[in-house]
Amino acid sequence: MSVWYAIPSARPADKAQPVIDQWRRMGYRVAVQRDLGAPCLNADYCVHRVYQSYGESVNYLCRLIVQSDPDALAVVTGGDDVYPDPEANPVQVVAKLIQHTGGTLWVMQPTGDRWPVDQFGIASVEKVCISPWLGREWILRAYRGQGPYPTCYYHYFADEELFQVAQSLGCLILDPTLCQYHAHWMRHGEQRPAHLEQASTLWQRDQALFMERKQQGFPGHELLDVQCTGA
Numbered sequence: 001m002s003v004w005y006a007i008p009s010a011r012p013a014d015k016a017q018p019v020i021d022q023w024r025r026m027g028y029r030v031a032v033q034r035d036l037g038a039p040c041l042n043a044d045y046c047v048h049r050v051y052q053s054y055g056e057s058v059n060y061l062c063r064l065i066v067q068s069d070p071d072a073l074a075v076v077t078g079g080d081d082v083y084p085d086p087e088a089n090p091v092q093v094v095a096k097l098i099q100h101t102g103g104t105l106w107v108m109q110p111t112g113d114r115w116p117v118d119q120f121g122i123a124s125v126e127k128v129c130i131s132p133w134l135g136r137e138w139i140l141r142a143y144r145g146q147g148p149y150p151t152c153y154y155h156y157f158a159d160e161e162l163f164q165v166a167q168s169l170g171c172l173i174l175d176p177t178l179c180q181y182h183a184h185w186m187r188h189g190e191q192r193p194a195h196l197e198q199a200s201t202l203w204q205r206d207q208a209l210f211m212e213r214k215q216q217g218f219p220g221h222e223l224l225d226v227q228c229t230g231a
Contacts, residue, residue: 001071001073001094001095002029002069002071002072002073002091003027003028003029003072003073003074003076003090003091003093003094004028004029004030004031004044004065004069004072004074004075004076005020005023005028005029005030005031005075005076005077005078005084006031006032006058006061006062006075006076006077007031007032007033007057007058007061007077007078007079007082008032008033008034008051008057008058008061008079009032009033009034009041009079009080010034010035010038010051010080010193011080011081011193011195013038013039013040013041015080016032016041016080017041017042019080019082019083020032020041020042020043020080021042022083022084023084024044026084026086026088026089026090027089027090027091028076028084028090029044029069029072030043030044030045031043031044031045031046031061031064031065032045032046032047032061033047033048033049033051033057033060034046034048034049035048035049035050035051036048045061045064045065047060047061047064052151053151053152053153053154053155054153054154054158054159055147055149055151055152055153055158056149056151058077058147058148058149059146059147059148059149059151060147061075062075062134062147062148063139066136066139066140072136073094073098073104073135073136074090074097074133074134074135074136075134075136075139075148076090076131076132076133076134077131077132077134078131078132078180079131079182081182081183081184082130082131082181082182082183083180083181083182083183084180085110085112085178085179085180088178093133093178094133097133097135097173100173101135103137104135104136104137104138105135105137105138105141105171105223106133106135106138106166106171106172106173107132107133107134107135107138107148107162107163107166107171107172107173108132108133108135108172108173108174108175109125109129109130109131109132109133109163109172109173109174109175110125110133110176110177110178110179110180111123111125111126111175111176111178112175112176112177112178112179112180113125113181113182114126115182115184115187116187125174126174127160127163128159128160129159129160129162129163129166130159131180131182132162134148138171140224141223141224142165142221142223142224143220143221144220144222144223144224145224146220148162149162150162150165150213150218150220150221152209152213153206153209153210154198154199154202154205154206155196155199155202156202156203156206156207157206157207157210160210161210161213161214161218161221164214164218169221169223
């Protein structure tokens with residue numbers, strides 16, 4: 001069994017590489033998408049592609065992983081500012097999930113890192129899939145077999161739709177025993193990174209799209225009817 005960490009990464013290599021190194025030290029294999037011309041990172045896969053959206057990037061990497069590694073039963077995603085739980089063995093985590101659910105049709109969001117918390121005392125990770133674990137069958141069957149994420153949002157709200165879709169399908173698991181620290185730029189009083197400027201300008205557009213899709217029941221999210229070979 002193998003467990004992967006797969007993310008698009010736009011931060012400078014000297015900032016992103018230590019995060020990648022930590023995931024690899026903890027036993028994860030790592031796949032990274034970088035912008036064209038950006039320095040490659042030391043990972044199991046480092047591909048250079050034009051960034052279309054967060055969801056499209058993750059879906060591409062997940063397809064690459066499940067097609068090339070038959071032993072990959074889960075892919076974790078997030079960002080190049082999210083760290084693995086230093087106490088968790090990834091293979092053991094997945095083995096427990098499989099034992100609990102009977103397969104790999106799940107989306108599991110660790111909720112141990114409770115930042116930020118809203119006015120009602122609810123943490124973001126309790127309502128949005130910021131750094132989820134995606135089971136192999138979810139990757140193969142979600143969104144009618146198109147991939148684990150919606151691809152219509154540029155950056156924001158894809159994680160919120162994933163949370164609500166997985167929850168509606170009975171596939172969402174929240175695990176407070178796992179803590180994946182999110183070193184968000186706002187958390188440390190830093191300026192918005194340059195690569196998020198365009199995402200910021202599209203926030204309102206993506207929010208409006210999310211509200212429209214939510215009202216319509218998130219069209220296209222349905223699971224592929226036939227269980228995929230190797231799931």
